[in-house]
Amino acid sequence: MSVTLKDVAALAGVSRSAVSRTFTEGASVSAKTRSKVEKAAHELGYSPNALASSLTTGRTKLIGLISNNFHNPIFLEVFDQFTRALQERGLRPLIVNLTDETEPANSVRMLRQYSVDAAIVASSTLPPSFAKAFHDAGVPVVHTFGRSATSPEVHVVGIDNVECGRMAARELLARGYKRVGYLGGPKNATSALDRYRGFMEELANHPEIDVTHCFADAYSFEAGRAEMLRFLEDTTAQAYFCGDDILSVGALSALKDHGLQPGQEIGIIGLNDMEMSRWESVDLTTIHQPIKQIITSSVDLIEEMLKEPQRYPEARIFPCRVIERGTLRPRP
Amino acid sequence: MSVTLKDVAALAGVSRSAVSRTFTEGASVSAKTRSKVEKAAHELGYSPNALASSLTTGRTKLIGLISNNFHNPIFLEVFDQFTRALQERGLRPLIVNLTDETEPANSVRMLRQYSVDAAIVASSTLPPSFAKAFHDAGVPVVHTFGRSATSPEVHVVGIDNVECGRMAARELLARGYKRVGYLGGPKNATSALDRYRGFMEELANHPEIDVTHCFADAYSFEAGRAEMLRFLEDTTAQAYFCGDDILSVGALSALKDHGLQPGQEIGIIGLNDMEMSRWESVDLTTIHQPIKQIITSSVDLIEEMLKEPQRYPEARIFPCRVIERGTLRPRP
DNA sequence: GCTCAAGTTGCAACCGGTTGCAACCACAGG
DNA sequence: CCTGTGGTTGCAACCGGTTGCAACTTGAGC
Numbered sequence: 001m002s003v004t005l006k007d008v009a010a011l012a013g014v015s016r017s018a019v020s021r022t023f024t025e026g027a028s029v030s031a032k033t034r035s036k037v038e039k040a041a042h043e044l045g046y047s048p049n050a051l052a053s054s055l056t057t058g059r060t061k062l063i064g065l066i067s068n069n070f071h072n073p074i075f076l077e078v079f080d081q082f083t084r085a086l087q088e089r090g091l092r093p094l095i096v097n098l099t100d101e102t103e104p105a106n107s108v109r110m111l112r113q114y115s116v117d118a119a120i121v122a123s124s125t126l127p128p129s130f131a132k133a134f135h136d137a138g139v140p141v142v143h144t145f146g147r148s149a150t151s152p153e154v155h156v157v158g159i160d161n162v163e164c165g166r167m168a169a170r171e172l173l174a175r176g177y178k179r180v181g182y183l184g185g186p187k188n189a190t191s192a193l194d195r196y197r198g199f200m201e202e203l204a205n206h207p208e209i210d211v212t213h214c215f216a217d218a219y220s221f222e223a224g225r226a227e228m229l230r231f232l233e234d235t236t237a238q239a240y241f242c243g244d245d246i247l248s249v250g251a252l253s254a255l256k257d258h259g260l261q262p263g264q265e266i267g268i269i270g271l272n273d274m275e276m277s278r279w280e281s282v283d284l285t286t287i288h289q290p291i292k293q294i295i296t297s298s299v300d301l302i303e304e305m306l307k308e309p310q311r312y313p314e315a316r317i318f319p320c321r322v323i324e325r326g327t328l329r330p331r332p
Numbered sequence: 333m334s335v336t337l338k339d340v341a342a343l344a345g346v347s348r349s350a351v352s353r354t355f356t357e358g359a360s361v362s363a364k365t366r367s368k369v370e371k372a373a374h375e376l377g378y379s380p381n382a383l384a385s386s387l388t389t390g391r392t393k394l395i396g397l398i399s400n401n402f403h404n405p406i407f408l409e410v411f412d413q414f415t416r417a418l419q420e421r422g423l424r425p426l427i428v429n430l431t432d433e434t435e436p437a438n439s440v441r442m443l444r445q446y447s448v449d450a451a452i453v454a455s456s457t458l459p460p461s462f463a464k465a466f467h468d469a470g471v472p473v474v475h476t477f478g479r480s481a482t483s484p485e486v487h488v489v490g491i492d493n494v495e496c497g498r499m500a501a502r503e504l505l506a507r508g509y510k511r512v513g514y515l516g517g518p519k520n521a522t523s524a525l526d527r528y529r530g531f532m533e534e535l536a537n538h539p540e541i542d543v544t545h546c547f548a549d550a551y552s553f554e555a556g557r558a559e560m561l562r563f564l565e566d567t568t569a570q571a572y573f574c575g576d577d578i579l580s581v582g583a584l585s586a587l588k589d590h591g592l593q594p595g596q597e598i599g600i601i602g603l604n605d606m607e608m609s610r611w612e613s614v615d616l617t618t619i620h621q622p623i624k625q626i627i628t629s630s631v632d633l634i635e636e637m638l639k640e641p642q643r644y645p646e647a648r649i650f651p652c653r654v655i656e657r658g659t660l661r662p663r664p
Numbered sequence: 665g666c667t668c669a670a671g672t673t674g675c676a677a678c679c680g681g682t683t684g685c686a687a688c689c690a691c692a693g694g
Numbered sequence: 695c696c697t698g699t700g701g702t703t704g705c706a707a708c709c710g711g712t713t714g715c716a717a718c719t720t721g722a723g724c
Contacts, residue, residue: 084429092446099416280557349683381681388683679712689701
């Protein structure tokens with residue numbers, strides 16, 4: 001059926017080892033043999049079987065990419081960046097969709113069956129135990145968008161969510177809002193909790209400010225909309241920090257229902273700066289999370305771990321900044 | 333490092349074959365041996381190496397999932413559905429992001445290196461030659477969202493795009509629009525061409541109707557917006573069929589810029605019925621494409637091809653229907 | 665022409681499994 | 695007690711590669 005080492009060796013009139021060596025970096029082959037082999041390989045349309053070689057080398061170049069977030073548009077950007085960054089380095093993403101899975105053991109077993117070289121947990125709504133399960137099973141792992149404080153044993157790449165909460169609070173204060181609210185993601189997401197903490201900490205210095213908060217069921221449009229509708233029934237905040245752009249977009253939709261003009265009557269600041277936030281019809285003031293840098297750095301880290309498996313764990317934290325658009329009133 | 337057959341065999345006091353057989357469906361092992369092996373395997377935390385076994389069985393359960401569409405939110409739904417459908421059947425998606433790739437040969441080679449059991453080309457903007465390249469290389473392939481007419485040798489799952497174009501035209505006619513336009517996807521997408529053809533064919537029966545058209549650069553918000561802005565400069569159509577919801581959303585944004593009220597002053601009908609189209613702030617009248625059925629069927633077909641590789645190619649076409657929302661004026 | 669080091673090559677064992685085959689076993693039927 | 699049968703088991707070869715090792719080739723230096 002498919003062309004193997006043996007076929008090429010036969011055609012080129014050399015041993016199987018010689019063929020193998022011409023296809024492995026830095027092996028000792030003479031120019032003459034190499035060219036004979038390359039000619040034969042080309043003639044037969046041979047390409048080495050990566051899986052078979054993984055048996056002896058222990059390297060598959062397969063990277064498990066684990067996520068559960070398929071309802072937040074930012075994740076289309078995340079998948080795009082991850083798949084491209086991995087491909088550029090000759091690595092292959094093996095996707096695991098954890099939407100209806102809560103047990104780390106299953107994913108770990110599955111990815112070990114396929115001998116992935118490493119795993120990337122790309123979600124802030126998966127508990128630290130997920131990344132830790134891979135680490136404990138001896139699989140190099142990076143938790144992208146994770147929280148470093150509670151995962152000292154694994155590599156974490158992302159942002160300082162507490163600081164982002166503070167940043168949002170400062171931004172609302174600077175614009176003179178007196179009654180503010182936090183509309184966060186699900187309570188099981190470390191990002192939602194940390195952003196909440198930062199927001200509250202900063203406002204604790206300003207006891208004159210009135211604060212409310214809530215946590216949505218998910219990082220999704222519907223959840224953001226539902227919570228904002230609830231707020232609008234009895235709360236009188238003038239501005240909200242929504243813990244994610246997709247929640248913000250849901251919230252904006254709720255405001256529209258109530259005939260409220262974002263920016264003018266009610267302020268909204270999001271977090272992520274997803275593509276959609278730039279759309280004129282959304283025009284969301286938001287905190288930019290440097291997705292591209294985070295992902296490139298995650299993949300760099302993966303590569304380095306492959307070279308040095310016992311690498312001491314680190315957290316790579318990237319700064320965020322406010323992007324001014326139309327959903328907050330201007331600074332005085 | 334990791335636990336192998338041999339370790340389990342040694343602990344259980346049986347041969348390696350016995351261990352292998354307890355883990356393969358339908359092999360002949362006595363209840364006694366099986367329980368001994370299972371006990372030992374559990375004790376050591378053994379799980380078989382899928383890649384090693386693929387060497388002899390020729391099955392990896394790896395499925396190449398190839399796409400280039402990472403700027404259309406519908407693809408988040410597509411990836412979600414695909415990854416789940418594959419997982420449910422014990423198959424593993426190996427993603428290939430073709431955003432900056434135009435040469436099929438590379439992807440084919442790559443996926444053959446990983447011995448994928450089959451490939452799914454999930455895009456209407458990739459040329460038929462992509463799917464064909466896999467077919468020619470002996471890799472079972474399904475072109476989801478493909479066009480059956482120009483790909484008789486590969487399996488295609490999707491919708492009848494020509495009929496959708498007609499459907500859109502009929503819908504605009506039924507609502508009494510006299511000047512209409514088609515705002516399609518990129519010209520290299522079979523879907524964009526076929527929808528165009530159907531739209532025009534239907535309108536050819538109504539010479540009194542004034543028709544314009546254009547093709548956007550991509551299936552993206554920006555492209556849809558840009559084309560609609562261009563239309564608004566000199567065209568006076570009353571309603572547009574946008575060949576995709578994301579183009580529609582871009583177009584809606586352009587209308588808003590010009591102070592035009594969709595539904596009232598200018599009609600828009602999309603195609604896909606993505607999640608966002610249901611949002612109150614979008615509220616897009618659109619043609620529903622049954623994504624879930626298409627994907628489930630694609631994966632079913634993949635499974636059947638694995639059983640019967642020489643299966644005669646077929647096209648599975650699912651009917652679409654108009655979803656009435658707020659961007660077309662009501663039927664009289 | 666001889667020596668020797670460096671570079672090249674093939675053999676054979678191995679990676680972690682699967683599987684055809686023949687030997688073996690227990691047991692039912694005569 | 696013998697025979698035949700069907701189920702179970704282990705051996706050994708194989709899947710498509712890699713790699714340590716020893717043997718070989720080559721060519722420079724004297």
